[in-house]
Structure formats: C-alpha cells, structure tokens
Amino acid sequence: MTPLARLEVIEDDRALAQRVVDGDRAAFEHVMRRYNRRLYRLARATLRDDTEAEDALQEAYIAAYRHLDRFRGEAALGTWLSRLVLNECLARLRRNTRRNAIAPIISPAAEERLEDMATSTLENPDDAAMRDEMREMLERRIDELPDGYRTVFVLRCVEELSVEETAACLDLPEATVRTRQFRARSLLRESLARDLDLAERDAFSFDGARCDRIVAGVMAALTPPSPANAGEGEEPSPSP
Numbered sequence: 001m002t003p004l005a006r007l008e009v010i011e012d013d014r015a016l017a018q019r020v021v022d023g024d025r026a027a028f029e030h031v032m033r034r035y036n037r038r039l040y041r042l043a044r045a046t047l048r049d050d051t052e053a054e055d056a057l058q059e060a061y062i063a064a065y066r067h068l069d070r071f072r073g074e075a076a077l078g079t080w081l082s083r084l085v086l087n088e089c090l091a092r093l094r095r096n097t098r099r100n101a102i103a104p105i106i107s108p109a110a111e112e113r114l115e116d117m118a119t120s121t122l123e124n125p126d127d128a129a130m131r132d133e134m135r136e137m138l139e140r141r142i143d144e145l146p147d148g149y150r151t152v153f154v155l156r157c158v159e160e161l162s163v164e165e166t167a168a169c170l171d172l173p174e175a176t177v178r179t180r181q182f183r184a185r186s187l188l189r190e191s192l193a194r195d196l197d198l199a200e201r202d203a204f205s206f207d208g209a210r211c212d213r214i215v216a217g218v219m220a221a222l223t224p225p226s227p228a229n230a231g232e233g234e235e236p237s238p239s240p
Helices: 003-021 025-047 050-070 077-095 108-113 125-143 147-158 163-170 174-201 208-222
Strands: none
Touching: 003 025, 003 050, 003 077, 025 050, 025 077, 025 147, 050 077, 077 163, 125 147, 125 174, 147 163, 147 174, 163 174
C-alpha cells in the first residue's frame, strides 16, 4: 500500500470511528461487516475453537464500541481491532490455564522454541463432499501449527494481508512475519504430504462388498446351466 493510500485509509477510519462515537450505530455495523472475516479468522487461529472464537470476537467488538473514542488513527482501524481481539483471546487462554499458548504471538524471543481452492457453482454432490473433506483436513493441519506460525499463516495466506499489515496486527517485526510464514508453509506441506501418502494407499479402495459382488458375478457367469434348463431357448429340431 502506498503512503497516499495508507493516509486515505486512516482518514476514512478516523471519520468512521467518529461517526460511531457520535452515536451512529449503523456506522458500527459497517465496521463489523468490514472486518468480521479477518478478525474471526484471527480469533479462530489463536483459540482453535469455533465457538470460543465467536465469543471472543463479540466481546472484542463490545469493548471496541465502548472505547472507540480512544482510537487516534495512529494505526489502521483494522489493526486496532485486531489487537483488541488478540487481547481478548489472551485473556481467554489465561482463564483456561494455557498461558504459554499465546506467547509466540506476542513474544518474538520465543521464536527458537517453535519449529483457495476455486470451486464451480455447478459442482455435483460428490465434488462438494470431496472439497469439504479437503478443507477440513487443511483446517486440522493449520490448527496443528505452532501458535505464532498459525496466526501469521492465517493472516498472510488465508486472509491475504500484506507483510506490513500482518506485522502491525501482531506487533511483530516484518522479518519475523516473513520467517514464520515460510516456516508455517513448510510445516504445512510436510503434514499434508504425509496425509497424501496415506491417502494414496487407500486410492480406489477394494472393500469387502465390492470383492464379494465381483466374485459372485464371475462365478455366476462360469456356472454351467443345470440339465433341466440346458435346452431352454434352443430351436426345436425339425421332425423327420
């Protein structure tokens, strides 16, 4: 983003925030709809639980609405909201006695301890089911990434934020964002490759029912007709 474009975004954010402070609830709804997907993905990547992520996002939005008068426009509104969401997630992790789970997100010093599919609108049910299975497998593998890598990967590769925006949201150096993104991709490729190796062994599976069906069909074809039915279907011999 160019400096001019960034300035325009910040000015728009300030104006939008002021409308909310002045009591314009529709403006706040506009804020939520603008950032909902990004912030939910950030919360989901941090908490690894759909319900917890939704609850955390709602609480962060409530806090934002009550304290939007503190927004000074020094950073983009999306960045400011992202930090509120991370703070709410951190509080939840602490309440759940998982203090260390969030550490890689806010502490670069912990780095050493951590090592889209386009779809057709005309797809058939089998294609849709296969896509859902692949998406669920990918989400499981993303969930297994170390915390600091997972949040960077989601913001950079899923939400497609720039390195600069991601660094601002997570309060990390840009170099750290690049390193974690690279490492997250490597870890993800390794885990997906293992899944693929296992899946290859099960390709075109030959289950018991299919085996029985083929054997029965072949045996039926090979079984000669019984003597009582041997002449059925033959033309009668002419009388002498």
